[in-house]
Amino acid sequence: MSGAEIAVIGAGVIGLAIAHRLALDGREVVVIDPAPPGSGASYGNAGTIADYAIQPVGTPDVLRNLPSLLFDRNSPLSIRHAALPTLAPWLLRFARQSLPGAARRNAVAIADLMAGALPGWDALASEIGGEDLMRRQGCMYLFETQAGFRGAQNDLAFRRSLGVSVEMLNGDELAAMEPGLPPVEGGAAYFPRAVFFTDPGAMVGRLEAAARAAGVQFVTARVDGLTRSAGQVQLTGVGLDLQAKRVVIAAGAHSKALARAAGDRVPLETERGYHVEWDMEVPRLSRPCCPTSRGFYFCPMQGRLRVAGTVELGGVTAPASAHRIAKLVEGARAFFPDLGPPDRKWLGFRPSMPDSLPVIGPSRGGDDVLHAYGHGHVGLTMAPVTAQMVADLVAGRTPDAAITPCLPSRF
Ligand SMILES: Cc1cc2nc3c(=O)[nH]c(=O)nc-3n(C[C@H](O)[C@H](O)[C@H](O)COP(=O)(O)OP(=O)(O)OC[C@H]3O[C@@H](n4cnc5c(N)ncnc54)[C@H](O)[C@@H]3O)c2cc1C
Numbered sequence: 001m002s003g004a005e006i007a008v009i010g011a012g013v014i015g016l017a018i019a020h021r022l023a024l025d026g027r028e029v030v031v032i033d034p035a036p037p038g039s040g041a042s043y044g045n046a047g048t049i050a051d052y053a054i055q056p057v058g059t060p061d062v063l064r065n066l067p068s069l070l071f072d073r074n075s076p077l078s079i080r081h082a083a084l085p086t087l088a089p090w091l092l093r094f095a096r097q098s099l100p101g102a103a104r105r106n107a108v109a110i111a112d113l114m115a116g117a118l119p120g121w122d123a124l125a126s127e128i129g130g131e132d133l134m135r136r137q138g139c140m141y142l143f144e145t146q147a148g149f150r151g152a153q154n155d156l157a158f159r160r161s162l163g164v165s166v167e168m169l170n171g172d173e174l175a176a177m178e179p180g181l182p183p184v185e186g187g188a189a190y191f192p193r194a195v196f197f198t199d200p201g202a203m204v205g206r207l208e209a210a211a212r213a214a215g216v217q218f219v220t221a222r223v224d225g226l227t228r229s230a231g232q233v234q235l236t237g238v239g240l241d242l243q244a245k246r247v248v249i250a251a252g253a254h255s256k257a258l259a260r261a262a263g264d265r266v267p268l269e270t271e272r273g274y275h276v277e278w279d280m281e282v283p284r285l286s287r288p289c290c291p292t293s294r295g296f297y298f299c300p301m302q303g304r305l306r307v308a309g310t311v312e313l314g315g316v317t318a319p320a321s322a323h324r325i326a327k328l329v330e331g332a333r334a335f336f337p338d339l340g341p342p343d344r345k346w347l348g349f350r351p352s353m354p355d356s357l358p359v360i361g362p363s364r365g366g367d368d369v370l371h372a373y374g375h376g377h378v379g380l381t382m383a384p385v386t387a388q389m390v391a392d393l394v395a396g397r398t399p400d401a402a403i404t405p406c407l408p409s410r411f
Contacts, residue, residue, distance in 0.1 A: 001219060004030040006394065007235055007244035009223045009258060011037035013200075013380055014372055015250035016207045017124065017387035023214035024127075025391055030242070031211070032235065034222040038204030040252055041379065044275045044346040046297040046308040047197040048139050048288050049121050049381050051114040052164045055155065056106040056356030057271070057311075057376065058098030066095070070313075074327060076295025080314030087313055090269045093354035106355045109405035110378075111162040113358075113385055116400065118195060120384025125203075128210035133203045137287040139194040139297075140169075140178070143186025148293055156189055165193050180284040182335055188289070196288050198302045200380060223251075226261040226369070233368055248370045248390060253316055253349035255359075255373040263365040264408050268374055270316050270349040275308035276328050276342035277301075284336065294331045304343070307332045311350075320347035352376045360389050361407040367393065371408045 006022055008015045011033035019029045031037070062069070062077075069077040079087065097106060125131050143149040156166055169177065169188045177190070197203045212218070221240035226233060232243040249258045253270040260266075283300035290297045296309030312324055325345050333339050353359065353374040363369035372390050375382050385402075392399040 001030060001217065002242060004028060004217075004242060004244045006030070006246045006248065007032060007233070007242060008248045008250055009033075009235070010249070010251035010255070010373070011035075011208070011218070012040045012250065012252050013038065013042035013204050013207065013383045014252065014375065014386055015248070016204060016211055017383040018248055018250055018372055018390045019216045020128070020207060020211040020214060021387040021391045022394060023211060023216045025395060027394065028215070030217040030219055030244070032219045032221055032223055032240065032242070034220060037208040037218065038201060041348040041350055042204050043201045044308065044348045045200050045273075045380050046288055046299050046306070047200040047301065047380070048297065048299075049117060049195040049197070050139065050378055051117045051381065052139070052159060052166065052191040052194055053378050053381070054107050054111040054114055054159055054162055054164060056097065056103055056110060057352070058094050058106070058354065058356065059103045060098060060100050063095060063098035066098075073323060076293075076309070077311045078313070078324070080312065080318060080321075083314040083318070086315065087269060090267050090354055093267050097355040102355070106357060107158070107162065109357055109402070112402035113382055113406070115163070115402070116385040116388070117381045118193065120388065121195065124207075124384045128206045130203050130206045133197050133199055133206070135196050135198060135287070137196070138190055138192040139196060139287055140191070140289045141189040142174075142181075142184050142289050142291045143188065144184060144291055144293060146186050149186035152189065152292065164191065166191055178285055178287075178289065181289065196299070197380075198300070202302070223258060226258055228365065228368065246368050246370065246394065248372055250372045252373055252379070253351040255351065255371070259371060259408070262363045262369040264363050264371065266359055266371070266374070266408060266411055267354055268359070269313065269352055271352040271376065272312040272314055273308065273348050273350055274310055274320070274324055274328055275306050275346045275348075276325060276332065277304045277306045277344040278339055279304050279343045291331070291335070296328060296331060298332070298335070316349050320345070350376050351379065358382065358386065358406050359408050360386055360403055361409070362393065363408065370394070
């Protein structure tokens with residue numbers, strides 16, 4: 001293939017949702033990715049459609065604890081020390097975005113984006129035949145101590161003020177809803193509206209199939225070069241030489257160099273995240289439960305229990321850390337001591353911005369290149385909202401006002 005109306009770089013949940021939406025709008029779309037569609041971060045996540053996750057990663061609390069969090073290799077937020085010099089500029093921006101005023105503004109902007117998340121997935125799941133993979137049983141934060149419960153009250157009140165539904169459960173109420181859990185002293189915060197996927201990889205597979213059925217073409221190649229010439233954008237790479245009228249950069253944590261080639265400098269880094277899985281017929285819980293002090297979720301998935309989460313700052317090239325995986329297993333065994341060695345281990349790359357807001361919108365050099373990446377911890381949740389915004393931009397419609405804080409021109 002040598003020409004296309006629209007080329008989408010990256011076949012994660014973001015690129016696929018965009019390609020699918022554009023194809024339904026009657027556009028001719030090609031998706032380019034060297035890896036199988038949906039095999040990046042979009043495969044191994046916790047599967048929560050977490051419209052309650054309106055807090056940015058950077059908050060005054062995180063800022064206060066940043067030194068101890070970053071330099072304690074056992075904490076849920078850690079850093080690979082070798083990567084510190086490269087990460088310093090991002091960390092500086094992150095620290096600034098964690099100050100009270102900025103953190104509050106970012107939360108309000110995230111809440112605006114989240115308003116469309118559940119309706120967006122309801123519509124998308126029905127279009128792609130994915131309803132059987134959705135569960136409407138909410139999600140929970142678990143507090144292992146009374147102090148943890150008390151410490152969360154301000155945060156939960158703030159979320160309520162931004163429209164999040166949350167119910168507090170004491171230990172007995174929690175035990176009644178999740179009898180498979182051991183006693184949890186501080187109880188739980190229950191987000192009843194939240195939805196989860198029993199297999200995010202399968203959901204993304206359905207999205208790929210629906211995109212193909214709508215006419216989207218797929219090219220297996222890595223985009224190494226992006227240049228503008230004569231009203232076209234040229235994409236090159238090994239075995240790839242393609243001209244498109246429009247290009248959407250949706251390569252997740254790998255988007256920075258492509259954005260740079262389009263003339264845009266974006267402070268994109270990755271928060272590396274892990275999962276471990278144990279095969280079992282009945283995965284012990286009815287809904288995703290996150291012991292907040294440990295920074296991971298127990299996720300009941302089809303035929304397995306997935307334990308997914310934690311943050312490791314340290315780039316996209318270093319191998320998985322055996323220590324981080326061991327900590328995840330240890331954390332899981334604090335609740336379920338009988339778990340043996342996990343059946344699978346996985347490392348994935350969240351595409352992370354210092355303000356926890358995605359980058360969505362036109363390049364400085366013109367709207368022939370659109371950006372759509374940087375969704376951090378909530379890319380699965382925000383995929384349909386992002387796709388709609390990109391489709392609106394392509395069609396010349398005014399996108400939802402929630403796009404404004406996401407524009408690449410904010411840097
Ligand atoms: C442990 C963990 C738990 C998570 N839990 C949740 C959750 O519960 N809910 C939620 O909403 N989100 C969650 N997330 C975040 C979510 O998974 C990501 O935000 C989302 O998957 C990002 O999607 P993406 O399409 O941008 O990136 P990816 O899925 O990583 O896709 C990017 C694609 O771009 C391709 N690519 C890279 N470079 C190039 C190139 N040069 N040319 C062509 N293609 C290229 C890659 O091969 C890849 O296929 C979690 C993430 C992790 C790691």
